[in-house]
Amino acid sequence: MFVAVTVFPRSGVHGFGDGAGSLLIMVVIHPTALIHPTALVHPDARVHPDAVVGPMCHIGAHARIGRGTRLVSHVWVEERTVIGDDNTVYPFAGLGGPAQTRAPEGADQAPLVIGDRNRIRESATIHRGSTNSDGTRIGDDCLVMTCAHIAHDCVIGNSVVVTTGTGIAGHCHVGDFANISAHVIVTQHRHIGAHAFIAAAAKVDRDIPPYTIAQGNDTLRIRGINLMGLRRRGFPPNTLHHLTAAVRTWTTRTDLSRQQRLEQMTHDHGHIPEAETLITFLAARSTPAPRTHKPPQDTPAPML
Secondary structure, three states, X not given: OOEEOEEOOOOOOOOOOOOHHHOOEOEEOOOOOEEOOOOEEOOOOEEXXXXXXOOOOEEOOOOEEOOOOEEOOXXXXXXXXXXXXXXXXXXXXXEEEOOOXXXXXXXXXXXXXXXXXXXXXXXXXXXXXXXXXXXXXXXXXXXXXXXXXXXXXXXXOOOOEEOOOOXXXXXXXXXXXXXXXXXXXXXXXXXXXXXXXXXXXXXXXXXXXOOEEEEOOOOOEEEEEOHHHHHHOOOOHHHHHHHHHHHHHHHHOOOOOHHHHHHHHHHHHOOOHHHHHHHHHHHHOOOOOOOOOOOOOOOOOOOO
């Protein structure tokens, strides 16, 4: 259960913004909660009695901080941000900032909702949803590393890793257990399938099928299945065999049309649930199939 913040005005503390509704002052809440005296908590915020709010943190109006969640220090939690249980947020992270859109200043925006047991590292930013949207949602057990950015209206699944310096633009969907390496750029409205792995510095300007590895900062390529990650998560050898063969059909059978590739994959591998998930994803996406590329063996070395 959550408890309402009890406000005790103190001398020398100044309000922020226009009007009494935006006043931010020092607070003391439930006796079991650990709130550092330098933290600023809005009177309309709700902080669980088992939460920890460290030095110089800011918690905005209508924000909710769940049981066991720890804001280490200097964390900025904007209005209408809901953080679940047992999360850890590290210094200088910014959660729930306004969506970077052309909406008029002060327009009502959808909330940011963060699940349980996530780790959000230093200087990461996650924005709330845009106007007339379902908001931004982060699942459970995710790791968002330093200086990563997740924009408005993104939906991030469970156990996702977003690595240092990666930027995910608005309206993207990332499936469970996806792993996005460092300094990746994901353009708007992209879908990244479950268990996919994106190599460092890739430019993701098309949808990435589940269970695959994508690579390339000029032309994005599918390099096969995420074999190591799937093995770690206990996928049986037979499933890995069919996924490997299905992805090979999709990426190398350039003699077949898109529809023919899908039909061939369904005929050969559709009885495997994971392969069926892969085929369904590919059928629903309008982007062309990325083709694997192997340079000819007799290609001369470049002149230096």
